[in-house]
Amino acid sequence: MKISAVIPTINEEHTIGEVIDGLRRLGDVEIIVVDTNSTDRTREIAMEKGALVISEPRKGYGRAYKTGLERITGDVVVCMDGDGTYPTNVVGPLIDLLIYDEVDFISCDRITLRTSKSYTTLHFVGNSILTKSIGILFKTSLKDSQSGMWIFRSGIYRQMRNLSNGMSFSQDIKIEAIRLGQFIEVPIRYGVRITKPKLKTWHDGFSNLFYVFVKRVNGNS
Numbered sequence: 001m002k003i004s005a006v007i008p009t010i011n012e013e014h015t016i017g018e019v020i021d022g023l024r025r026l027g028d029v030e031i032i033v034v035d036t037n038s039t040d041r042t043r044e045i046a047m048e049k050g051a052l053v054i055s056e057p058r059k060g061y062g063r064a065y066k067t068g069l070e071r072i073t074g075d076v077v078v079c080m081d082g083d084g085t086y087p088t089n090v091v092g093p094l095i096d097l098l099i100y101d102e103v104d105f106i107s108c109d110r111i112t113l114r115t116s117k118s119y120t121t122l123h124f125v126g127n128s129i130l131t132k133s134i135g136i137l138f139k140t141s142l143k144d145s146q147s148g149m150w151i152f153r154s155g156i157y158r159q160m161r162n163l164s165n166g167m168s169f170s171q172d173i174k175i176e177a178i179r180l181g182q183f184i185e186v187p188i189r190y191g192v193r194i195t196k197p198k199l200k201t202w203h204d205g206f207s208n209l210f211y212v213f214v215k216r217v218n219g220n221s
């Protein structure tokens with residue numbers, strides 16, 4: 001089974017190296033870094049570490065993922081931030097779980113094992129509102145609708161529709177996965193971001209809430 005990884009980046013020079021190194025420990029993995037106009041050494045570091053670096057000048061977290069996921073050749077895909085907050089050491093066991101339990105999509109839940117350091121109260125409250133709204137509108141029982149770490153079969157991604165180009169890509173991909181296949185959440189330990197986030201808490205929070213309703217009104221199609 002071939003494994004691909006996709007990592008979106010803007011200025012993640014302090015952490016991209018450790019994320020790639022962590023994923024390399026899994027063995028032969030196709031690593032694709034989708035970079036949007038970084039002005040630091042993110043691209044150079046990723047290339048030095050043997051990743052395929054794709055430049056995507058159009059801004060947007062979802063845009064970057066769409067560009068990267070078009071290029072993967074693996075049967076299983078691992079997605080995570082380039083900021084070092086997601087644990088690469090659990091990816092191997094999670095891939096085993098995906099295969100042996102015949103699951104299509106694993107989303108990593110940061111809420112169950114959260115600490116106040118890694119996940120602020122403001123983010124927790126915002127995430128809870130979004131996750132509950134998604135639960136009501138799409139009849140889901142998610143714990144963490146905003147997690148950015150997923151492991152899934154590439155076949156399920158190809159069937160997904162109407163994925164956002166922005167930060168709400170993260171909730172869209174889960175809603176689509178629940179609709180299309182066997183979906184589970186697994187708790188992971190979320191790390192502390194040591195560098196500046198791209199997430200604009202209030203702006204992206206309200207925007208994501210708006211897009212929950214848009215997706216529902218559009219009939220999730």
Ligand SMILES: Nc1nc2c(ncn2[C@@H]2O[C@H](COP(=O)(O)OP(=O)(O)OP(=O)(O)O)[C@@H](O)[C@H]2O)c(=O)[nH]1
Binds near residue numbers: 008010012061080198
């Ligand atoms: N290529 C690309 N990458 C992006 C874009 N926006 C964010 N990213 C990357 O996507 C990942 C997620 O962004 P973060 O700023 O970490 O957002 P977050 O994880 O929701 O917020 P934190 O919990 O504060 O880290 C990081 O690796 C970013 O560098 C974008 O427009 N283009």
Ligand SMILES: [Mg+2]
Binds near residue numbers: 081083085148
């Ligand atoms: Mg992050």
